[in-house]
Structure formats: structure tokens, C-alpha cells
Amino acid sequence: MNPEDAPPGEPAVVPAPRPARSVLFGLPPVGNRFPGAVRVALALAIPATIATLLGYGSASLLVGLGAFASIYGEGRPYRSRWKAVGIAALALTVLSFIGASVGEPIHRAISEGAPEALLILVILVMAVVVSTCAFTVDALRLGPPGAFFLLLTTEISSVIATPGQPPTEVALWTAVGGASALLVSMTGILWAPRAVEHAAVDAAVSAVDEYVAATDQANRHAAALRLQDAWQCLYRGKIVGTDHPLTRELERAQMRMARALADDHDPELMADAAFDIDEVGVYPPLPDPTIRYRFLRACNPSSRATITAIRLLLACIAAGSLTVLLGIDRPDWAVIAAAMVLHQGPDRILGTYRGIHRIGGTVLGLLVLGGVYLWSPTGLAMVAVLAVLQLGIELFLVRNYGVAVIFITPMAILLGAAGGAHGTVQHLVLSRMIETAVGVVVALIVLWTVGRRAHRQTLDWVDGRVARLLGVLLTDIRVAQRAPSAELCRDLEFELRGAAMAGIDAAHNEPDWVTLKWAAHTELHHLGSDVLHRLSFGTTVSRSHLENWERRYAACRSS
Incomplete structure (x- = not known):
């Protein structure tokens, strides 16, 4: 709606956040994620099972760190998936080595009588890692899962190294998991090389059909997003500009959407601010600019990426340092909690919702962890538990962060315990809750006060x-x-x-x-x-x- 179309004297209608109820408790449809979740689980289960059968013990579970790489490839066509998963696997391996190299000598020194304040060094490394990764993800507009699993790998590897496990060993297991993630993620190319592109186009066509059949606000926004996602998927699959049937089908859907928008003169819909955002022309969107262009443009103090990175750096250092001052044993967990509130952008309302999700998901996740500890699985049973948790993370990560945290919490703690870290269940639950609360509160203070x-x-x-x-x-x-x-x-x-x-x-x-x-x-x-x-x-x-x-x-x- 152009400004001249607005009724004189009436203020503009601007986009409003989604209702809290739908954000906190909703499970929006995102297509069939089960096949991808199974792939993510198998990326961990296959190498961990083999290593366990060969007698490598609980340390072999560290392949789970590298298996996170498979999450970064889901939704991408196979022609570009290998690159995304490969880069993620390399980054996870490097970060696991960095985390272990920093954590191992510090924890050893503390065990020999050095002051707990040395943990500040671990906090600084984690803060730099997450702010740098979040800047890169936001600058390149890579989308979920963002910088979280990169930070989580750094955090877990710094804890795993506590009993003296060599950093090279941690990195090696991470690399094995990354290699598994790459192979498992690419298996589908053998029987359905264009399955991802077909799924993206089908989702876009269905969303457009729903909008044409019932021209309401939610359908319009969903159709606009699905079209954009489908075109970028075809660009990554290298079939835009060809006479491929999928390109022709998506072009027809694009034209139907544009015509429906042009014919949609419902005053109530035109007064909706989303009308100014969901504009769709009959022409396909263009591909993203080069990585160099996207990264350099974000190197500006006013960019969304820079503001996100600065807030992360301040909040993570403050949350971790406060936890050290309080004498709690795991300041890294407070850093994780703070990062999860802030790493997806500067939106204060959605950031507050993420904070609520983090606390609620952590409480329920610790209950799940308590059940696992009561069961006390070992060997292949523990591999199965971690695979199920990995599957749950992938199923819910982009649908409801709070539900995903229920799986992330026990996953992170169990992987950390794989290197020998331990403690009573009561102490673990209490300290994790305090650390989470500190991290979330500090993050919300930074979100609402820094760069208001x-x-x-x-x-x-x-x-x-x-x-x-x-x-x-x-x-x-x-x-x-x-x-x-x-x-x-x-x-x-x-x-x-x-x-x-x-x-x-x-x-x-x-x-x-x-x-x-x-x-x-x-x-x-x-x-x-x-x-x-x-x-x-x-x-x-x-x-x-x-x-x-x-x-x-x-x-x-x-x-």
C-alpha cells in the first residue's frame, strides 16, 4: 500500500509481533522434517555405534559434536549441501580443538590449586567465538540453526578436556562425526538427486494455492516466504535459467501469487502492515550477492550483524563473569544461556520470548536428564539416547525453540559427561538452573539497555x-x-x-x-x-x- 492510499489523518499500521501464545506454545508447520531428523540422528549413531563396538568407550560419543554439522545441511539441495555440511564440520572440528586447548590447562591448573577466576579465560574464548560466528551467520543471512551449535561445541569441548583428555583426541572424534554427517547427509542423492528442490517447490505451490483460495494475512505471508525459499533453493541447485520443469512450475506459482495480490483490494488486508512486506512481483527474485559483498556490507557499526555481535560479546562476558563471582562451577552454561537469547538478532520482543523458552525448556530438559541418570544407560544404550535427543533437536529447532531446548539440555550435559565430567544429579540440576537463570537475566538486561x-x-x-x-x-x-x-x-x-x-x-x-x-x-x-x-x-x-x-x-x- 503506497502512502497516498492510506486514509488521510490515520496513522500508518506497522508490523506487530506474533501473539505470545503462538510463539511460546505454537508449532507452526514447516513441512516434513522427519527424514532430515533421521539423517541427523544417524550421523551420530553410526560412527558412535562402530566406535563403541570397537571398545573405545564413552569418549567415542564425542562424535556427536561433529554430527551437529548435518543440521547445517538440511533444506539445502545436494549440489550445495556437501559444501555447507563440510564447512560446518571443519568449523566444529577447529572449535572443538580450541575449546579443549583452552579448557584442559585451565581446569588442570584449578585442580592443582589455581584460583577459579582462571575460568574467565574460557568465558572470553566462548564470547569471542559466539559473537564472531553470530556476526558471520547474520551477515550472510544463513538462517537457522545460526551460531548456537558452534558455541555449544566450543563449550562442551572445554569441559570434556577437564580430566586431561588431549585436545587432539577431542578434535579427532569431532572430525569423525563431521565426516559421518557429510556422508549421511548426501546419501539421498543416490536415489532422489532433486528431492530437496521438489519439496521446496511443492511447499511454495501449496502455499500459493492456499492464499488464492483464502486471501488472508497468514496465508499471504506464508506464500511469500515459501516462494522466496523455493527460488533460493533452485538457485543453489543450479537450475534457475534452464528449462527445468521445476523452474517452470515455480514461475507459474509466482505469477499466480502476483496476480492474486494485484486483485486483492480488501481494505482490511491492505491496512495490514504485512502488505508492505509481502510484495511479490511476477518476476522471480534474484540470487543472493557474493559472500564477500554480504560480509563486507555488514562491517558497519549500524548493521544488524554488528549490533547482534556487540550485545553477545557483552552479555556472554558479563553472565560468565558473574557466575564465577557467585562461585558456581560452570560459568560456560551461563554463557550458553545468554547466547541463546541474543544470537538470532536484535528484536527485543522475540528475544524475550527466547529467554522464556530457554528457562522453561531447561527445566523440562533437566527432568529428562534426571530420567536418563536413573536409567544409567551405557554403551549402545547411551548411543541410542543421544541419537533420539539429536532427532528431537532437528524436529523442533525451527518450530519451537522451547521444545528444542528440552532435547538440547540433556544432549549437551551427556556429551560433556562423555569425557569424564561428573557430579551428583542434585548438584547438577541446581547449578544448571542457577546458571541458566543468570545467563537469561543478563541477556535480557543487555537486550533492553545496550543500544536502546x-x-x-x-x-x-x-x-x-x-x-x-x-x-x-x-x-x-x-x-x-x-x-x-x-x-x-x-x-x-x-x-x-x-x-x-x-x-x-x-x-x-x-x-x-x-x-x-x-x-x-x-x-x-x-x-x-x-x-x-x-x-x-x-x-x-x-x-x-x-x-x-x-x-x-x-x-x-x-x-
Whole structure:
């Protein structure tokens, strides 16, 4: 909806967070995740079973650290999955070595009488790891599971090394798990090489059909997201631009969605702020820019990635240090809790929900752990327990974080105990609860106090990037009398998606301020989308079109 379409005198309607009930307790549909969850579980179970049968004992369970790599490949086509899983496996192996190399001498020194304050060094390493990884994940827009399993591996390996297990041994077991993750993740290519692309297109087509049949807000937003995800999946699968049936099918779905949006003049729907976000043209979205472009653009104090990383660094150091001062034995667990609240972005409302999820999921997860301790499984039985926990993590990680934490909590503690770390169940449960509470409280304080107006900074910065690219593009058309480069159009579309995300974050954090900015913000978004839509057809831009764009651009710059 353009600003001139809004009823005069009425304030703009900005995006509102999802109701707390649906976020905290809902299980939104995300397609069939069971096959992927089975793969993730097998990536751990197969090498751990073999190693256990060969007599390597509980240390062989450390393959679970490397098996986390398989989670990073789910949802990606096989032609790019091997790279994602391989990079994740390498990162997990390196981080396990770093964690063990830092943890082992520190814990040994403490056991020989050194002060507990030495644990601050472990905290600093973990804080740097998670802030660096979160910056990279956000800058590249890699999505779930984000930086969490990278931090978890660093944390567990620092604890595993406590009894003197060599860091090289920890890294070796992690590498074995990573190799297993790579092989298991890629097995499907043998009988269904395009299964992931088929699933993505089917999900998009179904979502569009649901929107066309019942044009409501939820269906519209779901269809827009599914289309975007499906196109990026086909880009990664290297079939966009070919005459592949999946490309043709998705193009038809894209056109149906665009026509349905164009015909949807329900005033109630047009007054919804999501109407300004779910804009879908008849042209397919462009691929993401290069990794270099995405990373370097985020190296700015106003970027979402930078703000997320700074908050993480401060919160993790503060939470861990406070736990050391309180004399609790596992400050690393407080760091984990703080990181889980903050690592997915600066949205204060959703961050608060994650904090509630963390505490509730930890309580239930510790009950599960208590049941496992009462059972006291060993050998292959313990392998089976860890495989089931891994399966549960993958099933619920993107559906409901609180439910996923129920599986993550016992998984992390059991893997940490694989190297010999132990303690009474009562002490373990009590200390983990205190550490979780400290981490969550510190994270929420940082979330609501550090950079209180950072969302304003980010929205102005990313809208400025959109405006600058639009200016270059319009100048190219007028001066060079030719269509702009494909790279320029690609970068503009990427910035438009970033502007939409920044607008949502800002609206959740400070709706009153965003209400004043929303008309100008969305008009800039519409102008960019209109220009890309026209250029996508490859036709010559008429003088009237160019002059109209330039008038609108001048109005945006002056607002």
C-alpha cells in the first residue's frame, strides 16, 4: 500500500509481533522434517555405534559434536549441501580443538590449586567465538540453526578436556562425526538427486494455492516466504535459467501469487502492515550477492550483524563473569544461556520470548536428564539416547525453540559427561538452573539497555543503502541509456530484503517511532520493487517511466 492510499489523518499500521501464545506454545508447520531428523540422528549413531563396538568407550560419543554439522545441511539441495555440511564440520572440528586447548590447562591448573577466576579465560574464548560466528551467520543471512551449535561445541569441548583428555583426541572424534554427517547427509542423492528442490517447490505451490483460495494475512505471508525459499533453493541447485520443469512450475506459482495480490483490494488486508512486506512481483527474485559483498556490507557499526555481535560479546562476558563471582562451577552454561537469547538478532520482543523458552525448556530438559541418570544407560544404550535427543533437536529447532531446548539440555550435559565430567544429579540440576537463570537475566538486561535505539540506526542505514543503489541505477538508465548491470539489480534486491527485516525489527522494538517513518520506508521499498519489476522483463525503460521513478525517488530523498 503506497502512502497516498492510506486514509488521510490515520496513522500508518506497522508490523506487530506474533501473539505470545503462538510463539511460546505454537508449532507452526514447516513441512516434513522427519527424514532430515533421521539423517541427523544417524550421523551420530553410526560412527558412535562402530566406535563403541570397537571398545573405545564413552569418549567415542564425542562424535556427536561433529554430527551437529548435518543440521547445517538440511533444506539445502545436494549440489550445495556437501559444501555447507563440510564447512560446518571443519568449523566444529577447529572449535572443538580450541575449546579443549583452552579448557584442559585451565581446569588442570584449578585442580592443582589455581584460583577459579582462571575460568574467565574460557568465558572470553566462548564470547569471542559466539559473537564472531553470530556476526558471520547474520551477515550472510544463513538462517537457522545460526551460531548456537558452534558455541555449544566450543563449550562442551572445554569441559570434556577437564580430566586431561588431549585436545587432539577431542578434535579427532569431532572430525569423525563431521565426516559421518557429510556422508549421511548426501546419501539421498543416490536415489532422489532433486528431492530437496521438489519439496521446496511443492511447499511454495501449496502455499500459493492456499492464499488464492483464502486471501488472508497468514496465508499471504506464508506464500511469500515459501516462494522466496523455493527460488533460493533452485538457485543453489543450479537450475534457475534452464528449462527445468521445476523452474517452470515455480514461475507459474509466482505469477499466480502476483496476480492474486494485484486483485486483492480488501481494505482490511491492505491496512495490514504485512502488505508492505509481502510484495511479490511476477518476476522471480534474484540470487543472493557474493559472500564477500554480504560480509563486507555488514562491517558497519549500524548493521544488524554488528549490533547482534556487540550485545553477545557483552552479555556472554558479563553472565560468565558473574557466575564465577557467585562461585558456581560452570560459568560456560551461563554463557550458553545468554547466547541463546541474543544470537538470532536484535528484536527485543522475540528475544524475550527466547529467554522464556530457554528457562522453561531447561527445566523440562533437566527432568529428562534426571530420567536418563536413573536409567544409567551405557554403551549402545547411551548411543541410542543421544541419537533420539539429536532427532528431537532437528524436529523442533525451527518450530519451537522451547521444545528444542528440552532435547538440547540433556544432549549437551551427556556429551560433556562423555569425557569424564561428573557430579551428583542434585548438584547438577541446581547449578544448571542457577546458571541458566543468570545467563537469561543478563541477556535480557543487555537486550533492553545496550543500544536502546540501535534499531533506528539500522533502519536508517539500510534505507540509505537502498536509496543510494536506486540513485546509481536510475543514473545508469538516464546517462548510459541502457539497463543497469545484473549485479546492481541483485544488490538492490538484497538490500530491499534487508530493509524489510530492519523495518520489522524496529516496529517490534519501538512501534511509535516507526509509525512516523513507515510511509517513507515503504514508499522507498515499493519504488525499488517497481523498478526491479520493470527491468526484469528486459524491455527499454520509457522516458515517462524514468521521469516517474525520478520524481518518486526525489520525494523519498526529501522525506
